[in-house]
Amino acid sequence: MPDRRPFIQQTASRPEVPVRAERFRAALQTRVLGRAGLGEAENFRALFLEKGEAMLRGADDDALPLSGPTMGWFPWRDGMRLELGAGAQGTHLLLGASTLNRVLQRRAEAGELRFMTRRPTFIRLGADSAAREAIAACFTGVLAETLHPGLMSSAIVDSLLHILLVHLHRGQPGRIGAGAETGGIRAIAGQFTVLVETHFRDQWAVADYAAELGISRDRLNDICLRAYGRPPARLIRERLALEARIYLENSSLALGQIAGVLGFAGAPQFNRFFKALLGRTPGRYRLELHRSAQAGPAAPNAHYAWP
Numbered sequence: 001m002p003d004r005r006p007f008i009q010q011t012a013s014r015p016e017v018p019v020r021a022e023r024f025r026a027a028l029q030t031r032v033l034g035r036a037g038l039g040e041a042e043n044f045r046a047l048f049l050e051k052g053e054a055m056l057r058g059a060d061d062d063a064l065p066l067s068g069p070t071m072g073w074f075p076w077r078d079g080m081r082l083e084l085g086a087g088a089q090g091t092h093l094l095l096g097a098s099t100l101n102r103v104l105q106r107r108a109e110a111g112e113l114r115f116m117t118r119r120p121t122f123i124r125l126g127a128d129s130a131a132r133e134a135i136a137a138c139f140t141g142v143l144a145e146t147l148h149p150g151l152m153s154s155a156i157v158d159s160l161l162h163i164l165l166v167h168l169h170r171g172q173p174g175r176i177g178a179g180a181e182t183g184g185i186r187a188i189a190g191q192f193t194v195l196v197e198t199h200f201r202d203q204w205a206v207a208d209y210a211a212e213l214g215i216s217r218d219r220l221n222d223i224c225l226r227a228y229g230r231p232p233a234r235l236i237r238e239r240l241a242l243e244a245r246i247y248l249e250n251s252s253l254a255l256g257q258i259a260g261v262l263g264f265a266g267a268p269q270f271n272r273f274f275k276a277l278l279g280r281t282p283g284r285y286r287l288e289l290h291r292s293a294q295a296g297p298a299a300p301n302a303h304y305a306w307p
Contacts, residue, residue: 019095019157021143026052026088033082033092042097044117045082046164047072048139052088056120057081066122071135073168074120091139095161103161105246111193111307113165116172123171131167138164188213189227192220193235193307200239201263206232228307235307241277242306244270248286255282 024031033045047054049068056064056072058080066072068090074080076094100117104110125132138160145153145160195209209232210220224232240262247258259270274282 018099021093021146023091026084031084043076045076046093048090050090053085055083069125072122103158110197112190196239203263
């Protein structure tokens with residue numbers, strides 16, 4: 001029977017720290033962590049297993065054994081559960097897609113990190129590892145801010161989560177492995193998304209990205225189609241539209257100001273771009289958001305996924 005006890009009572013009514021955190025010590029019997037809803041379509045769990053054993057079970061009951069010291073990250077879906085063996089000790093966090101997107105937005109490395117967060121990812125941590133100490137400090141810091149939130153706690157938590165993701169990415173084995181061709185495609189696709197994160201506001205053309213990567217436009221087009229199922233021009237527009245939606249939803253800037261921030265010549269050009277991609281003008285989009293907010297709770301921000 002899954003343990004449905006709340007993570008930490010103090011954090012339930014504190015939206016300024018939108019992460020749930022808990023220290024665990026499994027004592028003499030197995031403890032099961034199921035899904036604790038955050039009111040979002042997508043949830044993610046991060047685990048720091050300091051010592052002991054655990055078992056990650058998927059919805060289809062596939063089992064993945066874990067042994068401390070380990071850090072794990074996994075998209076958390078209905079039916080998943082984490083079984084903590086007797087004596088297991090550590091900390092786990094639960095966050096939603098909107099928090100993850102806030103952590104990653106406007107980061108040059110966001111493309112690579114976002115790609116990593118879409119699948120279960122683990123790193124083994126040696127007993128004397130500097131990475132282990134840094135990761136432990138981040139988990140401890142997040143836990144402290146959720147227990148005793150203070151001024152700008154959310155900003156502190158976001159920064160610590162970003163550091164955790166960077167350590168997790170750094171600890172992954174080389175991406176170029178079994179097949180040089182497959183590895184090359186994956187690596188260049190990742191480099192392309194990093195460049196997009198850095199330059200999408202500069203209105204770079206596809207040719208600019210290809211030149212920076214040292215490949216032809218046709219080669220970049222083929223890589224993006226194989227890696228993401230869309231051509232590079234479409235991916236660039238989607239990233240720009242994503243940033244536009246973030247500003248429309250979370251800022252009070254006028255449309256002309258948002259257009260300037262995003263590199264458009266003015267509001268008319270911004271309007272044409274946004275309507276072509278999303279079927280309505282930025283003004284209409286913001287008005288619909290305002291009406292939805294008045295009608296009830298906001299819809300989850302699952303549409304922030306990119307690429």
